[in-house]
Amino acid sequence: MKLITATPTAWDTHLIEHGGHFLQSWAWGEFQERLGNKIWRLTVEDNNDTVAQLLVVKLSLGFGQSILYAPRGSIINKDQPLAIAQPAALLLLDEIKKIAQTEQVVFFRIDPPATIADITTERFYASQNFIKNQKDIQPRHSLILDLEPSVEQLLNRMKPKSRYNIHLAEKHGITVERSDHPEDFQKFINLIHLTSGRQGFAPHSDIYYRLQFAALHPVGIQQLWLARQQNKILAAILVNSFGDIATYVHGASDNRYRELMAPHLLQFAALQDAKQRGLNRYDFWGIHPDPHHSWAGLTRFKRGFGGQEIEYLGTLELPFRPLLYKLYRLISKFH
Numbered sequence: 001m002k003l004i005t006a007t008p009t010a011w012d013t014h015l016i017e018h019g020g021h022f023l024q025s026w027a028w029g030e031f032q033e034r035l036g037n038k039i040w041r042l043t044v045e046d047n048n049d050t051v052a053q054l055l056v057v058k059l060s061l062g063f064g065q066s067i068l069y070a071p072r073g074s075i076i077n078k079d080q081p082l083a084i085a086q087p088a089a090l091l092l093l094d095e096i097k098k099i100a101q102t103e104q105v106v107f108f109r110i111d112p113p114a115t116i117a118d119i120t121t122e123r124f125y126a127s128q129n130f131i132k133n134q135k136d137i138q139p140r141h142s143l144i145l146d147l148e149p150s151v152e153q154l155l156n157r158m159k160p161k162s163r164y165n166i167h168l169a170e171k172h173g174i175t176v177e178r179s180d181h182p183e184d185f186q187k188f189i190n191l192i193h194l195t196s197g198r199q200g201f202a203p204h205s206d207i208y209y210r211l212q213f214a215a216l217h218p219v220g221i222q223q224l225w226l227a228r229q230q231n232k233i234l235a236a237i238l239v240n241s242f243g244d245i246a247t248y249v250h251g252a253s254d255n256r257y258r259e260l261m262a263p264h265l266l267q268f269a270a271l272q273d274a275k276q277r278g279l280n281r282y283d284f285w286g287i288h289p290d291p292h293h294s295w296a297g298l299t300r301f302k303r304g305f306g307g308q309e310i311e312y313l314g315t316l317e318l319p320f321r322p323l324l325y326k327l328y329r330l331i332s333k334f335h
Contacts (some may be wrong), residue, residue: 001087004097006043006053014043014050015243018079020111022174022221022242023138024055028071031215032057038103041205042095044088052077052088056096058103065324068100068108072138075110076124086124093128100320104216107325108318111138116311130316135332139286144245144305147275147282153273154306162264162304170230173209176269185213188236189226191252201294209238209250216240222249225270227262234262239270245297246274249281267305282307 006014009033015024022028025293037057044052060066067191071278096108103187110130114121157165179185189206196203216222221242227235234278235253239246248270251261271282284302287309304307318326 001046001051001084001091001157002043003091004043004045006041006050010050011041011043011053013218014053019113019243020074020075022216022240022247023071024053024073025221025242026219027216027219029055029057031212034211034215034314037106038190040095040099042092043092046084046088047315050093051080051084054092054096055100058105059165061328066103066105068096068103068105068109069137070108072113074112074114074121076121078121088126093250096318097320104321106321108320109133109137111136111315112313112315112332114313116313117268118313125313125316128318130318133315133317133329133332136315138312138315141287141289141311143284143287143302143305143307143308143309145271145282145284145305147271147280151272151275154275157305157306159306165261165264165304166268169227169261173227174234174260174262174265176265177226177228178273179226180186180217184226184236185210185224187233187260188226188252191233191236191254192250194254209300213238223270225266227266229257229260229262232327234260235266237263237266237270239274241277241279242275244271244278244280245283246279246281248285263301271305290329 011026040056042054077085099244192203222240225237234257237251287299
């Protein structure tokens, strides 16, 4: 069992075969590098077979301190027998610890694609001294729609109001299309600023969205969807496709035309497209069960389309510099 250097094709093929997330894809690593973040692609091979792999990103904490982060990564490959999976996981952890020492990082963070029902995975991380952090980078709760039913069945399973809003948008002459035109992407960014100002959240920088699209769109992962009424763009979303799942990652709309219900038609078009391309699931990404949370409105919107709600294990952290880690946790409580 040893660490090897993987090729882009081999990396994504293994990831897809084992249900891996787009946040672990080769293209996501390239996006992180374009942002100026150092990355490591760790691959464990046993008898010429890849048995574990992990994308690790170095991120700044500020004040000259950094962390290592594996977004939606999995250290232990549950598709392998325990006799193979556990040594491979420990080899990955050993390499992460070596990197941490060289890079002088405060801690290693991971938010595995495992649900709270996955006791085996939770116990493994606990056995390696990982600590749960209640503050998450990736959403702890999500809503995933099964795309196996027919389009008619999908419509019938939606809440009546959502179904009505889709038809209302169609009656208003709203059209939906995919686009890769730079001027349309700029309009998406403009809408993001409108939406963030209205809803009171801080958006990513413009360059963040641009670099993400530049890394993910050419390889077929990210698509820009637009809703128009004649020449006016009313709403836009970014949807990532990887393996058998499409994920709604970013969205924005012009509140002046909210009565036209363009976002409902956009989501319906995107999930239909995913179904037509043979994908099995549509992930609406973050929701929150607390009706008083800032995501309450967004959660109601997403729940209107149906689907199964899931809760992930959440954020797990392995400290390397205990005093600085305690200081980080203390400061993060007030932010």
